[in-house]
Amino acid sequence: MLLVLSEEHKEHLGFLTQVDSAVVGEFGRIAVEFLRKGTNPKIYEGAARKLNVSSDVIQHGVEGLTYLLTEGSKLMISEIDFQDSVLVLGFSEELNKLLLQLYLDNRKEIRNILGELAPKLPSYHSLEWRLDVQLASRSLRQQIKPAVTIKLHLDQNGDQTTKILQTDPATLLHLIQQLEQALGEMKTNHCRRIVRNIK
Amino acid sequence: MRFRFCGDLDCPDWVLAEISTLAKISSVKLKLICGQVLKDLQGEGIDYEKILKLTSDARFESGDVKATIAVLSFILSSAAKHSVDSDSLSSELQQLGLPKEHATGLCRSYEEKQSPLQDSLRTHSLRLNHLDSVSWRVDQTLSSSELQQVNEPLVHLKFTVRDGDRGMMEPFAMTVSAEKFRVLLAELRQAHAMMKTLS
Numbered sequence: 059m060l061l062v063l064s065e066e067h068k069e070h071l072g073f074l075t076q077v078d079s080a081v082v083g084e085f086g087r088i089a090v091e092f093l094r095k096g097t098n099p100k101i102y103e104g105a106a107r108k109l110n111v112s113s114d115v116i117q118h119g120v121e122g123l124t125y126l127l128t129e130g131s132k133l134m135i136s137e138i139d140f141q142d143s144v145l146v147l148g149f150s151e152e153l154n155k156l157l158l159q160l161y162l163d164n165r166k167e168i169r170n171i172l173g174e175l176a177p178k179l180p181s182y183h184s185l186e187w188r189l190d191v192q193l194a195s196r197s198l199r200q201q202i203k204p205a206v207t208i209k210l211h212l213d214q215n216g217d218q219t220t221k222i223l224q225t226d227p228a229t230l231l232h233l234i235q236q237l238e239q240a241l242g243e244m245k246t247n248h249c250r251r252i253v254r255n256i257k
Numbered sequence: 258m259r260f261r262f263c264g265d266l267d268c269p270d271w272v273l274a275e276i277s278t279l280a281k282i283s284s285v286k287l288k289l290i291c292g293q294v295l296k297d298l299q300g301e302g303i304d305y306e307k308i309l310k311l312t313s314d315a316r317f318e319s320g321d322v323k324a325t326i327a328v329l330s331f332i333l334s335s336a337a338k339h340s341v342d343s344d345s346l347s348s349e350l351q352q353l354g355l356p357k358e359h360a361t362g363l364c365r366s367y368e369e370k371q372s373p374l375q376d377s378l379r380t381h382s383l384r385l386n387h388l389d390s391v392s393w394r395v396d397q398t399l400s401s402s403e404l405q406q407v408n409e410p411l412v413h414l415k416f417t418v419r420d421g422d423r424g425m426m427e428p429f430a431m432t433v434s435a436e437k438f439r440v441l442l443a444e445l446r447q448a449h450a451m452m453k454t455l456s
Contacts (some may be wrong), residue, residue: 186382186383187383188382188383188384193451193455194448194451196444196448199451207383207385209383209421222385
C-alpha cells in the first residue's frame with residue numbers, strides 16, 4: 059500500500075534535498091524526539107540560524123518528516139512500499155536509504171506511542187471491602203443483616219475516581235459466579251479458535 | 258498446600274519464588290530489613306538507602322531489592338491480617354523453604370510489632386467518612402414576622418465530617434427545635450446503650 063503525499067507535503071519535504079544527509083539525520087532524530095515528548099519551537103530557531111533559512115521552512119521540514127513516519131507506522135507499510143512512496147519525492151539514493159532506515163528503526167516505538175492515543179474507559183485500579191452486620195436500627199431491634207461495602211478505585215488516563223457499592227452476601231456470591239462464568243468463556247472452543255487465529 | 262498466613266489458601270507463586278532470594282541475605286540483615294518494612298507498613302515511611310546498604314553484600318540488583326521488600330511486606334501484612342501467631346508463621350515459612358534462623362529472626366520481629374501493626378491496619382480499613390467535631394449553640398427566638406411573642410429555644414448544630422479518601426473537612430449545619438431535639442437525643446441515647454452492650 060503506497061503513501062499518497064499531498065503537494066504541500068512534497069513541497070515541505072523538498073527542503074530536505076537542499077541540505078546534506080547529516081542534517082537530515084539530525085532532523086529525523088528531532089522528529090522522533092518530538093513524537094516522544096512533544097514539540098519544542100526553540101530547536102527550530104537554533105537550526106534556522108545555523109542553516110541560514112527561516113524557521114518556518116525548518117518547521118515544515120521536521121513536521122513533514124514526522125507525518126511521513128507516523129503515516130507509515132500507522133499503516134504498517136512494508137519497506138518496498140515505503141521506498142516507492144519516497145521515490146515520488148525525487149530524493150537522492152542516499153537520502154532514500156536514510157529515510158528508510160529512520161522508518162525501520164523507529165516504527166515499533168511510534169506504533170506504541172500511537173497506540174496510547176486511543177480513547178480508554180476507566181480501568182480497575184484497586185478494591186477495598188468491608189463486612190458489616192446490622193444489629194439494630196431506629197425502627198427494628200434484634201436484627202442480623204450482613205452487608206458487604208465495596209470501594210472500587212478506578213483509573214482513567216491518570217485521574218482516579220472511586221465508586222462505593224453495597225451488597226448483601228447472596229448478591230455478592232451471584233456476582234462472583236457470573237464473573238467466574240465470564241472467565242470460563244475463554245476456555246470454550248469458540249474463544250480458543252479466535253485466540254489461535256489472532257496469534 | 259494451604260497456609261494459614263495466606264488465609265487458608267495456596268501460597269502465591271511469586272512468594273515461593275522470592276523465598277530463595279530472602280535466603281541469600283544473612284539472618285541478622287534480614288531482621289533489620291524486616292524492621293524497616295514493618296515501619297513502612299505502619300505508615301512511617303521506608304528508608305530505601307538503608308535497605309540498599311544492607312543488601313549490598315548479597316550483591317542484589319535493584320529488581321531483587323524491590324522483590325525482597327515486596328515479599329516481606331506481603332508475609333508480614335498477611336500474617337497480621339489473619340492473626341497468625343509467630344510460631345505457626347515460623348513453621349509455615351520453614352515449610353516453604355526459608356532456613357530456620359531466617360524464619361526465627363523474621364518471626365521475632367513480627368511478634369514484637371504484631372499488635373501495633375494490627376492496630377494500624379484496623380485504622381486503614383475501609384471507612385466512608387468520620388465525624389471530626391461537633392459544635393452547638395442554643396438561641397432563644399424572641400419574636401418573628403408571624404407572631405410577636407415567640408420565646409422558643411432553638412439549637413444550632415454543626416458537624417464537621419472528614420471525607421474518607423481525601424481527608425477534606427466538610428461542615429454540615431442544621432437547626433433543631435426543642436421537641437425534635439429531645440427526640441433526637443433519646444434515639445441517640447438508645448443507640449449508645451446498644452453500642453455499650455456490644456463492646
